[in-house]
Amino acid sequence: xxxxxxxxxxxxxxxxxxxxxxxxxxxxxxxxxxxxxxxxxxxxxxxxxxxxxxxxxxxxxxxxxxxxxxxxxxxxxxxxxxxxxxxxxxxxxxxxxxxxxxxxxxxxxxxxxxxxxxxxxxxxxxxxxxxxxxxxxxxxxxxxxxxxxxxxxxxxxxxxxxxxxxxxxxxxxxxxxxxxxxxxxxxxxxxxxxxxxxxxxxxxxxxxxxxxxxxxxxxxxxxxxxxxxxxxxxxxxxxxxxxxxxxxxxxx
Amino acid sequence: xxxxxxxxxxxxxxxxxxxxxxxxxxxxxxxxxxxxxxxxxxxxxxxxxxxxxxxxxxxxxxxxxxxxxxxxxxxxxxxxxxxxxxxxxxxxxxxxxxxxxxxxxxxxxxxxxxxxxxxxxxxxxxxxxxxxxxxxxxxxxxxxxxxxxxxxxxxxxxxxxxxxxxxxxxxxxxxxxxxxxxxxxxxxxxxxxxxxxxxxxxxxxxxxxxxxxxxxxxxxxxxxxxxxxxxxxxxxxxxxxxxxxxxxxxxxxxxxxxxxxxxxxxxxxxxxxxxxxxxxxxxxxxxxxxxxxxxxxxxxxxxxxxxxxxxxxxxxxxxxxxxxxxxxxxxxxxxxxxxxxxxxxxxxxxxxxxxxxxxxxxxxxxxxxxxxxxxxxxxxxxxxxxxxxxxxxxxxxxxxxxxxxxxxxxxxxxxxxxxxxxxxxxxxxxxxxxxxxxxxxxxxxxxxxxxxxxxxxxxxxxxxxxxxxxxxxxxxxxxxxxxxxxxxxxxxxxxxxxxxxxxxxxxxxxxxxxxxxxxxxxxxxxxxxxxxxxxxxxxxxxxxxxxxxxxxxxxxxxxxxxxxxxxxxxxxxxxxxxxxxxxxxxxxxxxxxxxxxxxxxxxxxxxxxxx
Numbered sequence: 001x002x003x004x005x006x007x008x009x010x011x012x013x014x015x016x017x018x019x020x021x022x023x024x025x026x027x028x029x030x031x032x033x034x035x036x037x038x039x040x041x042x043x044x045x046x047x048x049x050x051x052x053x054x055x056x057x058x059x060x061x062x063x064x065x066x067x068x069x070x071x072x073x074x075x076x077x078x079x080x081x082x083x084x085x086x087x088x089x090x091x092x093x094x095x096x097x098x099x100x101x102x103x104x105x106x107x108x109x110x111x112x113x114x115x116x117x118x119x120x121x122x123x124x125x126x127x128x129x130x131x132x133x134x135x136x137x138x139x140x141x142x143x144x145x146x147x148x149x150x151x152x153x154x155x156x157x158x159x160x161x162x163x164x165x166x167x168x169x170x171x172x173x174x175x176x177x178x179x180x181x182x183x184x185x186x187x188x189x190x191x192x193x194x195x196x197x198x199x200x201x202x203x204x205x206x207x208x209x210x211x212x213x214x215x216x217x218x219x220x221x222x223x224x225x226x227x228x229x230x231x232x233x234x235x236x237x238x239x240x241x242x243x244x245x246x247x248x249x250x251x252x
Numbered sequence: 253x254x255x256x257x258x259x260x261x262x263x264x265x266x267x268x269x270x271x272x273x274x275x276x277x278x279x280x281x282x283x284x285x286x287x288x289x290x291x292x293x294x295x296x297x298x299x300x301x302x303x304x305x306x307x308x309x310x311x312x313x314x315x316x317x318x319x320x321x322x323x324x325x326x327x328x329x330x331x332x333x334x335x336x337x338x339x340x341x342x343x344x345x346x347x348x349x350x351x352x353x354x355x356x357x358x359x360x361x362x363x364x365x366x367x368x369x370x371x372x373x374x375x376x377x378x379x380x381x382x383x384x385x386x387x388x389x390x391x392x393x394x395x396x397x398x399x400x401x402x403x404x405x406x407x408x409x410x411x412x413x414x415x416x417x418x419x420x421x422x423x424x425x426x427x428x429x430x431x432x433x434x435x436x437x438x439x440x441x442x443x444x445x446x447x448x449x450x451x452x453x454x455x456x457x458x459x460x461x462x463x464x465x466x467x468x469x470x471x472x473x474x475x476x477x478x479x480x481x482x483x484x485x486x487x488x489x490x491x492x493x494x495x496x497x498x499x500x501x502x503x504x505x506x507x508x509x510x511x512x513x514x515x516x517x518x519x520x521x522x523x524x525x526x527x528x529x530x531x532x533x534x535x536x537x538x539x540x541x542x543x544x545x546x547x548x549x550x551x552x553x554x555x556x557x558x559x560x561x562x563x564x565x566x567x568x569x570x571x572x573x574x575x576x577x578x579x580x581x582x583x584x585x586x587x588x589x590x591x592x593x594x595x596x597x598x599x600x601x602x603x604x605x606x607x608x609x610x611x612x613x614x615x616x617x618x619x620x621x622x623x624x625x626x627x628x629x630x631x632x633x634x635x636x637x638x639x640x641x642x643x644x645x646x647x648x649x650x651x652x653x654x655x656x657x658x659x660x661x662x663x664x665x666x667x668x669x670x671x672x673x674x675x676x677x678x679x680x681x682x683x684x685x686x687x688x689x690x691x692x693x694x695x696x697x698x699x700x701x702x703x704x705x706x707x708x709x710x711x712x713x714x715x716x717x718x719x720x721x722x723x724x725x726x727x728x729x730x731x732x733x734x735x736x737x738x739x740x741x742x743x744x745x746x747x748x749x750x751x752x753x754x755x756x757x758x759x760x761x762x763x764x765x766x767x768x769x770x771x772x773x774x775x776x777x778x779x780x781x782x783x784x785x786x787x788x789x790x791x792x793x794x795x796x797x798x799x800x801x802x803x804x805x806x807x808x809x810x811x812x813x814x815x816x817x818x819x820x821x822x823x824x825x826x827x828x829x830x831x832x833x834x835x836x837x838x839x840x841x842x843x844x845x846x847x848x849x850x851x852x853x854x855x856x857x858x859x860x861x862x863x
Binding site: 001006009010012013014015016017020021023024025026027028029034035036037038039041042045062063064065066067069070071073074076077078080081084085172175176178179180182183186187189190192193197198199200201202 | 253255258259262265266268269270272273274275276314315316317318319322325327328329365368369372375376379385387388391392394395398399401402405406414417437439440441442443444445460461462463464465466468834835837839841842844845846847848849850851852853855856859
């Protein structure tokens with residue numbers, strides 16, 4: 001198919017689809033007419049049932065926690081997928097390198113960037129840890145916390161050398177941490193099955209004060225494992241990509 | 253509460269995480285990894301057999317974290333396993349087991365991730381089959397997809413490895429976005445994610461455009477996965493580069509899962525919401541017929557074994573969709589048994605291709621001609637499976653085809669039989685031609701333009717050099733699969749049991765009551781009357797007829813050059829080279845343009861459901 005044919009095929013299809021889609025959208029209920037009872041029910045029962053004031057976390061890790069198991073595994077598989085594919089590509093490149101801007105000089109990192117990154121590492125770690133461990137109290141949780149935790153590793157890379165980064169987060173360990181995070185979530189669910197409850201039932205004591213750090217039973221624990229998994233997945237992806245770039249840079 | 257339901261999906265996930273966490277320890281202990289993988293897949297198969305038999309008289313419903321619906325509103329997520337959904341999941345687990353046994357000796361070296369990915373792929377398929385929640389369906393669909401993309405790019409068997417995986421990932425991600433936006437629209441109408449609850453609320457509201465658009469978006473995403481023309485282009489590209497054991501799963505069950513999703517979404521969610529059944533039948537029937545014929549023609553022309561088998565899968569996907577399209581219990585039962593028979597035989601054919609690649613180092617029919625004479629056992633298995641693919645009785649495929657044909661005839665589409673026979677003959681002839689040429693050296697090697705031959709002989713096997721022996725762990729799974737392809741058809745009471753399961757699958761009211769209020773419905777109601785499933789002369793005739801036709805056409809194709817023919821230089825199928833190259837360009841932009849175009853056509857046609 002030539003580019004022009006493709007363009008016409010796409011434009012014809014897109015026009016038809018746009019018309020069809022807009023036609024459907026006009027059938028949506030008006031703004032503010034929330035049709036379902038689901039949100040109202042959750043708002044009414046969630047805090048009393050789980051002792052978590054972060055209701056989004058309660059939905060993510062308990063009411064619809066089973067979705068989150070699969071979602072976490074999607075990220076896990078995506079991360080090991082990136083490393084599988086990139087490691088293979090590296091093997092290919094090593095045979096036939098000699099590409100990308102041979103004579104280009106890599107500018108050294110400025111001191112301002114180094115100092116700023118070093119200063120930010122500590123606060124970022126604390127912030128990430130806080131988010132990952134406070135899912136039950138406020139709108140936070142392992143997904144957000146994990147990404148912030150991974151950021152502190154990237155700051156480390158910016159501040160120092162890649163070698164330090166690699167020593168602090170060797171790929172094998174990162175892989176293993178990610179797997180423990182993913183498996184931990186699934187295993188909490190299985191523990192409930194072992195106790196004769198339904199999968200992912202909240203079997204830990206809920207604590208006495210709603211919204212306290214010690215409240216909400218498995219929600220907090222699951223959030224912690226998700227934080228591990230997400231942090232490890234992002235570190236893995238970033239370090240694979242960095243390694244890809246730096247390998248080429250070293251050779252030139 | 254049947255605790256096996258969550259375990260069937262979660263155990264492979266947990267094992268996948270475990271072997272990844274221990275990857276440093278397991279890296280040099282390949283056999284431990286293989287054993288863990290096989291044991292897990294077999295265990296899941298057994299669990300699903302138990303689940304399937306328990307669900308024979310009513311769906312088993314499982315509410316995660318114990319949140320049962322209150323006053324008909326689902327708060328949590330449920331698994332609702334019926335005999336058909338659990339059966340399909342069981343088929344997936346069995347094929348994963350066979351593929352992993354085959355991999356025991358197939359890969360020279362393999363890292364931890366191969367096993368972990370196969371297990372997450374399995375978990376994705378199981379969760380997708382069993383779930384009763386539409387967002388959960390999407391999540392498992394994505395897990396299945398992501399695992400499959402990585403497996404496609406894993407130790408690819410052809411150069412330019414990433415292209416096929418990339419086309420696969422992009423087209424199927426487009427499908428996932430379509431599904432997600434469809435779910436959003438249906439949530440906008442009903443505020444629910446549980447399939448039974450959405451279905452009930454939509455039935456109350458009656459058919460309207462929002463519902464139609466939501467339905468079209470969701471099924472278009474599934475049609476991409478189900479490789480229905482014009483959404484199918486990614487399939488052949490992905491098959492060409494994926495490792496052979498992975499192809500077994502793609503063709504055997506992943507494509508069929510897309511079609512299962514359509515059936516599930518139609519009968520559990522939109523059945524009442526969409527008024528005009530006749531329009532639904534017409535649209536699906538048209539897509540099915542187009543796919544059956546186009547896939548068969550492309551298949552007959554192909555010389556690259558894996559792509560040839562991939563196109564035959566597309567042709568069969570069209571026939572399965574036809575079984576769903578007629579909307580009757582017999583049609584759905586026919587599709588179910590056809591899917592099972594096809595999966596077993598197609599898996600055996602792919603394993604046979606894997607053995608050819610292992611021993612001879614190529615999958616190009618032209619190059620292989622006559623070189624497989626010493627692979628006697630493989631040749632026999634491959635030929636038997638090819639005959640089964642051409643619907644020869646007593647392979648289960650002939651039953652499936654016969655039932656769909658008679659269901660279509662009852663609904664007033666007797667010409668479906670003709671289309672089915674044409675596509676079966678073409679597909680069967682293509683595979684038999686390969687069998688005759690490669691394993692028995694019959695006829696002449698196909699003349700091929702040097703350019704095409706050079707392109708398709710760029711095989712690089714992951715087994716490095718050609719091997720002297722075929723290990724038992726490679727030949728045994730293929731043989732067992734072929735035998736299973738016959739055994740399925742001989743199961744006692746297969747017809748009545750399958751048709752009763754189909755009636756249950758299609759009774760939306762019974763499904764709603766079972767899921768939302770825990771009712772036990774002993775006798776579901778059939779919208780279309782069940783039909784006779786006994787062995788009929790017409791089914792046998794159609795089966796033997798297409799097998800004989802396929803054999804004849806295969807011999808014609810092999811001996812064409814020696815026939816005193818009318819036109820020298822013309823070979824059957826060669827006229828199709830240009831159109832195929834034009835359509836199957838390998839450029840993902842083309843594929844997406846076709847998807848958008850197909851989406852507009854399907855949408856426009858299904859808009860008539862609310863006339």
